[in-house]
Amino acid sequence: MSLNPLLPFLMAGDPSLGALPGLLAEAKALGLQALELGLPHSDPIADGPVLQAAAQRAIDRGATPLRVLEALAGVTDCPDLILFTYLNPLLQIGAGRLKALLAPTPVKALLVVDLPFGEEPVFEADLRTAGYPMVPLLAPTTSLARARQILSERPDPGTVSPFAQRFAYVVARLGVTGTGQAMDLEPVSTRIHPLRTLTDRPLAVGFGLSDPHSLARVRSLGATPVIGSALVSELAAGQSLQEALSPRMVGDA
Amino acid sequence: MTDTFSLASRFGTQGLGGCYAPETLMQPLLDLEAAFRSALADPAFQAELKGELRHFVGRPTPLTPAPRLAAKLGLRALFLKREDLTHTGAHKINNALAQAILARRMGKTEIIAETGAGQHGVATAAACARLGLDCTVYMGVTDMARQAPNVARMRLFGTKVVPVEAGQGTLKEAVNEALRAWAGRCDKAHYILGSALGPHPFPTLVRSFQTVIGEEARAQALEQSGALPEVVLACAGGGSNGLGLLVPFLGDAVRRVAVEAGGHGQALGEHAARLDGGRMGVLHGCKTLLLQDDDGHTAETASISAGLDYPALGPELAALALDGQVEVRRASDEEALMGARLLCEAEGILPALESSHALALLPGLATEGAATVLLGLSGRGDKDLSTYQSRLGI
Numbered sequence: 001m002s003l004n005p006l007l008p009f010l011m012a013g014d015p016s017l018g019a020l021p022g023l024l025a026e027a028k029a030l031g032l033q034a035l036e037l038g039l040p041h042s043d044p045i046a047d048g049p050v051l052q053a054a055a056q057r058a059i060d061r062g063a064t065p066l067r068v069l070e071a072l073a074g075v076t077d078c079p080d081l082i083l084f085t086y087l088n089p090l091l092q093i094g095a096g097r098l099k100a101l102l103a104p105t106p107v108k109a110l111l112v113v114d115l116p117f118g119e120e121p122v123f124e125a126d127l128r129t130a131g132y133p134m135v136p137l138l139a140p141t142t143s144l145a146r147a148r149q150i151l152s153e154r155p156d157p158g159t160v161s162p163f164a165q166r167f168a169y170v171v172a173r174l175g176v177t178g179t180g181q182a183m184d185l186e187p188v189s190t191r192i193h194p195l196r197t198l199t200d201r202p203l204a205v206g207f208g209l210s211d212p213h214s215l216a217r218v219r220s221l222g223a224t225p226v227i228g229s230a231l232v233s234e235l236a237a238g239q240s241l242q243e244a245l246s247p248r249m250v251g252d253a
Numbered sequence: 254m255t256d257t258f259s260l261a262s263r264f265g266t267q268g269l270g271g272c273y274a275p276e277t278l279m280q281p282l283l284d285l286e287a288a289f290r291s292a293l294a295d296p297a298f299q300a301e302l303k304g305e306l307r308h309f310v311g312r313p314t315p316l317t318p319a320p321r322l323a324a325k326l327g328l329r330a331l332f333l334k335r336e337d338l339t340h341t342g343a344h345k346i347n348n349a350l351a352q353a354i355l356a357r358r359m360g361k362t363e364i365i366a367e368t369g370a371g372q373h374g375v376a377t378a379a380a381c382a383r384l385g386l387d388c389t390v391y392m393g394v395t396d397m398a399r400q401a402p403n404v405a406r407m408r409l410f411g412t413k414v415v416p417v418e419a420g421q422g423t424l425k426e427a428v429n430e431a432l433r434a435w436a437g438r439c440d441k442a443h444y445i446l447g448s449a450l451g452p453h454p455f456p457t458l459v460r461s462f463q464t465v466i467g468e469e470a471r472a473q474a475l476e477q478s479g480a481l482p483e484v485v486l487a488c489a490g491g492g493s494n495g496l497g498l499l500v501p502f503l504g505d506a507v508r509r510v511a512v513e514a515g516g517h518g519q520a521l522g523e524h525a526a527r528l529d530g531g532r533m534g535v536l537h538g539c540k541t542l543l544l545q546d547d548d549g550h551t552a553e554t555a556s557i558s559a560g561l562d563y564p565a566l567g568p569e570l571a572a573l574a575l576d577g578q579v580e581v582r583r584a585s586d587e588e589a590l591m592g593a594r595l596l597c598e599a600e601g602i603l604p605a606l607e608s609s610h611a612l613a614l615l616p617g618l619a620t621e622g623a624a625t626v627l628l629g630l631s632g633r634g635d636k637d638l639s640t641y642q643s644r645l646g647i
Binding site: 042045048052056059065066086089090091092093113115137138142143146171174176 | 276437438439
């Protein structure tokens with residue numbers, strides 16, 4: 001299977017929910033297989049300043065979880081979506097209602113930042129059975145033994161399933177989402193190899209990546225780079241999705 | 254390397270608490286639990302903590318009879334557990350110092366903390382100065398303005414105070430930022446959470462370092478009056494003070510009462526009364542009663558007291574309340590101000606605004622027929638002088 005070259009992140013409702021279907025169609029036209037869509041939250045404890053501000057803008061414009069899911073209903077011209085969210089809004093909706101709300105949307109998986117495996121086993125199993133698996137996250141602090149456990153608790157549904165439902169998210173560095181100074185990719189590079197001995201599912205690498213060279217470097221490791229905060233900033237500054245992403249989709253330096 | 258928790262991470266029949274943390278923080282939390290268990294079992298840790306609590310903090314704190322206030326309210330006896338007399342002026346130092354010693358045992362060189370009223374920040378800053386640890390405290394800008402003396406005290410102790418602009422600029426935002434900072438520096442830094450909240454093992458850790466309050470108070474009550482009080486009463490923000498005083502009385506035939514901030518109204522956003530106003534939810538790593546809107550976004554809160562405006566009740570205290578072990582009541586801003594005035598005039602003690610919420614309940618308890626009350630005076634009111642001056646017109 002060929003490598004998925006890029007996994008972009010957009011914040012739902014920023015700039016507006018009305019603009020969302022158009023952005024998703026543009027992403028599809030660019031050839032993207034999958035896209036992370038952020039559900040704006042009041043207390044995004046794992047996000048840096050850029051995504052915090054984007055979430056606040058979206059909330060201020062009325063992008064509630066229900067309105068986001070309604071805006072996605074019936075959307076088909078779109079990459080597979082991974083809903084990036086915090087747990088509480090999903091808990092308040094409840095598993096039953098959430099499944100019904102997700103059914104007409106292109107959401108294929110959930111990335112719940114503050115839900116480690118085992119904390120809400122019934123909720124998680126219910127959603128996985130319905131076709132909404134939780135993305136496993138592997139941090140710099142995650143030991144190999146724990147990584148093995150995470151990957152078995154959140155298993156690979158197999159090669160018939162799309163990237164969005166199969167990949168494991170490798171957090172590139174300590175800290176929160178966002179771009180910093182030029183990032184040292186050596187530490188994450190040395191983590192990829194042992195993880196490869198645990199699983200042959202696709203890996204995505206994110207947190208702190210933005211420049212084309214870093215993205216290419218991640219691809220050269222056989223992993224899909226994630227671009228979030230840098231993209232959200234550029235879209236907020238008026239760039240089109242194509243302008244922001246095209247230079248970042250190629251190369252494997 | 255530890256890869257599973259050993260201590261119970263859930264409280265009560267509804268399983269509150271838990272560990273809803275980002276993956277980056279999971280190993281640091283596992284390591285923290287392991288270090289905590291090993292410290293508790295180590296006589297050297299216990300001896301150092303006990304020595305520091307005695308010689309640095311000033312424990313045991315007195316249990317002061319308040320006969321004039323009791324007579325005025327129609328109580329037979331009133332006792333005040335004087336956490337206001339600890340070094341740095343509030344109960345927060347018990348936990349901050351213990352966690353700082355624990356952090357040093359773990360080989361951590363930096364401390365991160367959040368603070369609301371500033372009492373936990375000051376306590377952590379003092380403990381870090383005492384132990385030679387670098388300290389950074391995150392504090393909401395609204396709280397920095399209303400608790401300015403505490404900001405100055407932290408800075409004098411060599412702590413870096415980082416203003417948090419987001420949201421309402423209070424404790425919730427400070428915790429957000431402290432958690433983010435910890436995720437970035439968890440290899441070197443320990444996060445000293447000051448309330449009995451957050452992901453496991455924090456609620457258990459904080460409670461266990463605060464129950465010294467209730468253990469002392471219970472022994473002192475028996476020694477001084479030969480009996481336990483009918484009612485034990487404490488204010489509750491996250492729950493460190495409430496649990497610290499009330500938990501040691503759980504096996505006793507006494508009424509255990511925690512008082513939340515009633516703010517200035519009944520509507521969402523006008524108070525911080527989580528028992529009535531909250532719904533089960535997850536914030537900052539634990540499941541508990543949470544003031545939130547229909548979308549699962551954390552609601553705004555209001556209280557005259559910076560230490561009681563957290564939107565969630567700590568999970569263990571919430572579980573005790575839901576399971577009928579602790580009564581949770583509320584006192585409004587105005588009632589708290591009246592409570593402060595009562596204590597000042599009758600006993601010559603200036604309470605913190607937080608503690609004033611517990612004092613505010615005394616007239617009602619007397620009316621309900623309570624005769625003997627033990628009240629946790631969680632902190633002193635020097636930090637609140639400007640609020641008292643403007644609101645009481647003095």
